[in-house]
Amino acid sequence: MAEPRVIIVGGGLAGLMATIKVAEQGVPVDVFSIVPVKRSHSVCAQGGINAAKNLKGEGDSTWKHFDDTVFGGDFLANQPPVRDMTEVAPGIIDMLDRMGVMFNRTAEGLLDFRRFGGTLYNRTAFSGATTGQQLLYALDEQVRRFEAEDRVRKFEHWEFLSVVLDAQKTCRGICAMDLRTMEVHTFPADAVILATGGVGAIFGKSTNSVACTGSAQGAVYQQGAFYANGEFIQVHPTAIPGEDKLRLMSESARGEGGRMWAWKDNQKWFFLEDWYPKYGNLVPRDIATRAIHKVVFELGLGVDGQPAVYLDLTHIDPKILDRKLGGILEIYEKFVGVDPRHEPMKVFPGVHYTMGGLWVDFKHRTNIPGLLAAGECEYQYHGANRLGANALLSCIYAGRVSGVAAVEYARGLSNGAASVPASVFDQEKLQQEERNRHLLHGQGGENPFTIWKEMGRWMTEHATVIRYNDKLQLCDNKLVELLDRYQRINLSDQSRWSNQSLTFARELGNMLQLARVITLGALRRNESRGAHYKPDFPTRDDQNWLKTTKAWFAPDAGEPQFAYEPVDTSLLPLRERKY
């Protein structure tokens, strides 16, 4: 067979790391991205990246990192890949350091580490409070170098539409749309890695970037890929509410000593320190978020009666704040107009991270041969709740594993994509062009932006922090209604040049399908585990629910189909999750 080609969709941390790994093995790569890869959502990650380097003499170890991660995820993650990730983590930090990431330093010139939620160790390497940006730039620079050497081709401003499947349902390439000419093209590849991030836009406003719609995952789910643990959505405890989006206030603010409080009986009440003396302000995110909900909605102690509590840094030396948290202080100042060095910040929980995602095996292969997935778009490492500063790690780790696995798969093929008849590609292209035509000529009077807002409101209200079965059922009914209305979309813009409404309408269809997976997955799971909390089923139920949810799309069934598979708990015994 001729030298294989690999396509990678998504240019965030996972996608770029996979790109580097594939290119490093001498295999040419095509990277597709909606935005120039340097503008991917990974830039928004703030606080840091975990690795048990034990540079603070605390006796930290990769095993403890593994234990914290599995425990933090309430035992829903398969344990072997988490162990492997935490073992490799210190080496990943070294690699990034050699790439020139400007990590903060100690007086001796070594890497500095700080604390994050869900651990008692200083395990988080950081670059100010823009760590994701710094890591993404380092990978972006390496990929640019490969690009200059013609080992990588970038397709920026391209939207992924679907995978091309042959008669055996093997992935043979992708179908994508040029976001300027709006032309649809197919691209053959021997292996495809999706690295398309989270699904925040399904909840309307979130801390995610505009491109994080989950559209690619929704598309391949409808083509037969399993979607795992969709019901696990992380709501970050500290975001700044905004008109257009929720802006994250990093957990590193608490890692550096920030304290959360609300007024109670005319006194500052440090509710997290009060309720969780051992971990204090650094309990994991699901727990901090539920605590804030309790303070605001049950106890009625929100700031000025509003849904907000204080995140306070004013007791810390402003010079230290600038050095370690500069990036987030600047965001608060610019968007709220208040200096958090001198006034406590007002924050409230916001949808932040997608623990669930495309089902993959330990080599990041989906159930569709030839299609792999890496990063936030897959489900592998975080179980029922992700620990802070583990996301950047899992993206880079998954990028490495998937990059190697993709080349292994592609080289092992006896008949590569070149052997597939052109008609297979033409057919997929025609089908996608037909969808565009349908959307462009729709006359039904429904507005995609309005449908999106309604979906976001319903999902945020019923499928986030606190879940009730009757409400989840109502939410799914609503989604069915919205899907019906979606068929009658009428685009005001019917042009064929850089038509952002058309792209958005396409994404919306895929979002609605995934919204149902999230909602119905939550409805079925009658227990509370990590970020999934039902007051009517307040405890974890390992007897019945220590299992991975796998949803798949059956075109004729009218709703997602569900199956469950056991979690690999071969390394750590189960224990009650208490902080």
Next chain:
Amino acid sequence: MSKTVDLRIQRRLTPDARPHWETFRIPHRPSLNIIGALMYIAENPVTADGQATVPVSYDSNCLEEVCGSCTMRINGKVGMACSALVDKLQEPIRLEPLGHFPVIRDLQVDRARLFEDLKRVKAWIPIDGTYDLGPGPRLSQRDQEAAYNFARCISCASCLEVCPQYNDETQFVGAAVIGQVRLFNTHPTGKMNAHERLEALMGPGGIHECGYAQNCLEACPKDIPLTEAITQVGGQVMRHALLGFLKK
């Protein structure tokens, strides 16, 4: 009557079309930014005089001023649409695409040239590979802090938009790219290839094109000390050129 916000937006539906202006009147909301206004128009594409129109095309992604996408001209000045709050702007708020880059549609522009120029100056550290090769070099806190300033460049192109020398004729790479040369040329490993980056800056569009207008410094939304980089790298280029001359 509830409060409203007036915007005047320069539009063109294709790159070759003649630009025209449309006015919009949208409801005011607290902490509304330009992106929020454009989102409102996308859902309600009707001009102030009631004419149906189409949503405005624009670049955006993170909406928190770290992805560098949404640079545009706001009331005649370059700015980021996400961090531009309408309450701080004089109405009607005028939105135009950047002038130093080809317009794609409406407020969307093509900034590919910036990324090509980063390639020209080899803005990376040529590592041996991604496998386990031990830790990176030590760095003092001072050097880290100085370098971090330049590592925060979001490639928004604000500095290029305000630069009088940034045009097709000069092919000047501009401050953002020189800032990256500063970053890599002082890194302990990046230094080893400093000469390659300096030579790139000695050629067409190199640092000699800088006219020291210093507009870049003020336009940078991240307060990156760009003129400091230009001075430093300018010195490096001079020394490198001189050494090259003496060796001949």
